[in-house]
Amino acid sequence: xxxxxxxxxxxxxxxxxxxxxxxxxxxxxxxxxxxxxxxxxxxxxxxxxxxxxxxxxxxxxxxxxxxxxxxxxxxxxxxxxxxxxxxxxxxxxxxxxxxxxxxxxxxxxxxxxxxxxxxxxxxxxxxxxxxxxxxxxxxxxxxxxxxxxxxxxxxxxxxxxxxxxxxxxxxxxxxxxxxxxxxxxxxxxxxxxxxxxxxxxxxxxxxxxxxxxxxxxxxxxxxxxxxxxxxxxxxxxxxxxxxxxxxxxxxxxxxxxxxxxxxxxxxxxxxxxxxxxxxxxxxxxxxxxxx
Amino acid sequence: xxxxxxxxxxxxxxxxxxxxxxxxxxxxxxxxxxxxxxxxxxxxxxxxxxxxxxxxxxxxxxxxxxxxxxxxxxxxxxxxxxxxxxxxxxxxxxxxxxxxxxxxxxxxxxxxxxxxxxxxxxxxxxxxxxxxxxxxxxxxxxxxxxxxxxxxxxxxxxxxxxxxxxxxxxxxxxxxxxxxxxxxxxxxxxxxxxxxxxxxxxxxxxxxxxxxxxxxxxxxxxxxxxxxxxxxxxxxx
Numbered sequence: 001x002x003x004x005x006x007x008x009x010x011x012x013x014x015x016x017x018x019x020x021x022x023x024x025x026x027x028x029x030x031x032x033x034x035x036x037x038x039x040x041x042x043x044x045x046x047x048x049x050x051x052x053x054x055x056x057x058x059x060x061x062x063x064x065x066x067x068x069x070x071x072x073x074x075x076x077x078x079x080x081x082x083x084x085x086x087x088x089x090x091x092x093x094x095x096x097x098x099x100x101x102x103x104x105x106x107x108x109x110x111x112x113x114x115x116x117x118x119x120x121x122x123x124x125x126x127x128x129x130x131x132x133x134x135x136x137x138x139x140x141x142x143x144x145x146x147x148x149x150x151x152x153x154x155x156x157x158x159x160x161x162x163x164x165x166x167x168x169x170x171x172x173x174x175x176x177x178x179x180x181x182x183x184x185x186x187x188x189x190x191x192x193x194x195x196x197x198x199x200x201x202x203x204x205x206x207x208x209x210x211x212x213x214x215x216x217x218x219x220x221x222x223x224x225x226x227x228x229x230x231x232x233x234x235x236x237x238x239x240x241x242x243x244x245x246x247x248x249x250x251x252x253x254x255x256x257x258x259x260x261x262x263x264x265x266x267x268x269x270x271x272x273x274x275x276x277x278x279x280x281x282x283x284x285x286x287x288x289x290x291x
Numbered sequence: 292x293x294x295x296x297x298x299x300x301x302x303x304x305x306x307x308x309x310x311x312x313x314x315x316x317x318x319x320x321x322x323x324x325x326x327x328x329x330x331x332x333x334x335x336x337x338x339x340x341x342x343x344x345x346x347x348x349x350x351x352x353x354x355x356x357x358x359x360x361x362x363x364x365x366x367x368x369x370x371x372x373x374x375x376x377x378x379x380x381x382x383x384x385x386x387x388x389x390x391x392x393x394x395x396x397x398x399x400x401x402x403x404x405x406x407x408x409x410x411x412x413x414x415x416x417x418x419x420x421x422x423x424x425x426x427x428x429x430x431x432x433x434x435x436x437x438x439x440x441x442x443x444x445x446x447x448x449x450x451x452x453x454x455x456x457x458x459x460x461x462x463x464x465x466x467x468x469x470x471x472x473x474x475x476x477x478x479x480x481x482x483x484x485x486x487x488x489x490x491x492x493x494x495x496x497x498x499x500x501x502x503x504x505x506x507x508x509x510x511x512x513x514x515x516x517x518x519x520x521x522x523x524x525x526x527x528x
Contacts, residue, residue, distance in 0.1 A: 161396060168382055168393050175380035178343065179440065180368035180397035 006134055007250045013139030015246020016146045017208065020201030021216075021223030022230065022238035023149065024194045029232045030170045031190025034094050035224065038101035039198055040216030042078075045105050046071040046199030047206045047215075048113050051120060060123050064203060068196045075195025079188040087184070109213040120206035142204045149197060150239050157235075166190060218264060222249075225267040229274050231284020240283065245270060294356050296321040296480055297342070297372075297448055302350040302360075304334070304341040311337045312504045314350070319497070321447070324474055324481040326491040326512065328525055329501035335484040336377050338501070339450045342482070343367050343374045355447070369397050373446035377453055379437040383426030387417055390425050390436055394443030403443075410439040413469055431462040438466075442473070448480040449473075455487050463487070467494055488525040492516040500525075 021040065028036045036042075046067055053063035082101070086093050124141030128134060157163040169176040169186035176183050202216070209215050222245055230241025248270065249263050274281060295318035304312040311334050319325040329335050340346045344364045352360040359367050368374070382390050391410060395403050411418040414435040420428060425436060434454055441449055454470070455463040467490055473479050485491035491512075492498060498515045500508040508515065515521050 161392070161400065164385075164389060164392060165396055168385065168389075168396075171384050172380065172382050174345070175376070175382060176393075177345070177364040178368060178374045178376060178380060179393050179444065180365050181393075182363075182365045 004251070004254075007254070008247050009135050010139075011247030011250030012143060012243055013135055013246070014208075014250065015226075015243035016139070016142040017201065017205045017219060017242075018222040018226040018245050019146045019239040019242025020142075020149070020197065020204060021219060022226035022242040023146070023153070023235055024197040024201060025223055025227045026230075026232055026235050026238040027153075027190060027194035027197060029227070030235075031166070031187045031194070033170070034091065034098070035232075036194070037095070037098040037220075038105060039194070040220030040223070041102050041105040041109075042071070042075065042195050043198035043202035043205075044213060044216045045109050046074075046195065047120065047202035047211055048109050050199070050203050051118060051206075051211055052113070054121070060121060064123070067199050067203065071199035072192040072196040075198075076188045076192035078195075079191035083187075083191075084184060106213050113213075115213055118211040120203070120211045122207040138207055145200060145204055146239060146242075149200060150236060153197075153235050162189070221264065222246075222267050225270050228271045228281060231281025234281065234283040237281055237283025241281070293320070295319055295353075296355060297482065298353045299342070300351040300353075302338075302341060302348060302352060304337050305347045306337075310504070311346075312341060312348075315504075315506055317499055317506065317509070319448075319480065319482060321480055322474075322478060323497060324470075324483060324495045325497045325499070326483040326485060326495035327499050327501055328485070328488050328491060328515075328521075330525075331486075332503075333501040334504040335501055336452055337504075339374060339376075339452050339482070339484055342450055343372060368444065371444065371447035372450065373441035373444045373448070374450040375437045375441050375452060375454065377456070379433050381425040381428075381433050381436055381440075383424065385425055386422055387420045387425055387428070387436060388422060390440050391417075391443055394440030395445075398443070398445065406443050406445070410442050413442070413473070414439050430457050431459065431466075434458060434462075434466060438469070438473075442477070442479075446479055448482060451481060451483045451485075453484060453486060455485060455490060463490065470494060488521075489516070492526075 021043065025035060025039055028039065049070055050063045050067040053066055054060065058066065082097060086097065122138040125137040127137050129137050129140050157167060165181045166186045166189060169181050169183045173183045205219060206215065223242065226242030226245045227238045229244055230237030245267055249266050252262065252266050297319045299315050299317050302312055302315040303310060315338065327335050327338060337346060341348045342352060344362060344367055348360060350360065351358065354370055354372060359370065382393060391407050392403060395406055416432055417435055417439055420432060425433065428436060454466055458466065470481065471494060474481055483491055483495060492515060495512040498509065498512045499506050500521065
């Protein structure tokens, strides 16, 4: 029993990573209705920016917030320069661009910072907080940061006019234009915010997996799983899904001859399972309307 | 005569390569209600969509003397053009409250609550449904919400696309009474597209008749409703 609790807590800590990424995936999905395959690479690139700032002597939290700001601007710029022109193009064009972005950002990071593994500091320390080997301070910090981000997002979307305008622009772009909302600008804001959330995720993840250009590849997959499980239309659901994937994956390692090697397959199996049984995800909304 | 509030000159509209409107010319004066009549497929909805830049157009559209045909939809709306689209265009996932707030999203935050009260005065039903998701409202309530949302913009002109569509006759009567009041009390000019020609001609002071994308007849509403051909083709008696 104790072991189960241990695995669950450990799962929550890794789940926090997936939750962060799932959150940024949902943000972009809300803005443009597509999954962004380059999301993980954007987060990785942001993390390198933070690393570079720290190399130049910026203290951790300074680098943290500057990186968030830079990532926001970069995300905004990507939407305006790359996606605005193809805004009416079919889904396939978008996917091709996502893949191109993935490759470009990945190689750019390798080109600028090389492919060698770099350690990345944690602001929370690594001491265990819940007894030996259970939950490290960094794990607890990660869970906390994810919670704070989710809370801020909730407040933003629920109580600010810009948040309301963003929701309207993604739910019904034509009607949004008819009340005077500049939908393109809202999409770009969504990209900026997603990039900023991704940057936080990257900086939280890097101390665990080390910094290198391919650090996000598998994590992105788990993030997708989390987002799909929770529902692509629900930021809160995505966070829950992220945690759930982390816990399920950890618990599965109990199954003899199966666990550790099959971790990644479990994430993929979860995606398929949810898409088959409840396509809108656990918390995703199906649109009900009367005519 | 004073300069028209809304005017089109040689207006053409296209869906892809298909031309829908052919050199439309019309003027509409401030304070009035102009209606656009025509059969299905005549281009009525397209005309409204052209006015708020939701289709590709050529020609000139002026609002309040300013050229607007080169502007984007959101910027035209911000000038005070409230388009209530076909099918109402409600934000179905948002609540009634949020729909109204969205209607006034370009307005100063300070005037929103007073404007919401103003909408409630016209549509008390919306007050009962305030926290409900818009998608769960009945058709009539959704139409009220659509018009209420348009009012939140404090518009100079409303572009109304088939406000009677799919509504029970009694509700339609009520709706048109409210439109008349809005026109008189709030001084909102209206550009009305309607399939129910007799209702529209009763409400409007000026009418244009559209056939396959061309204006084939225009004049005071009274004159059109007296016209033998119109009566036979559109009023059915």
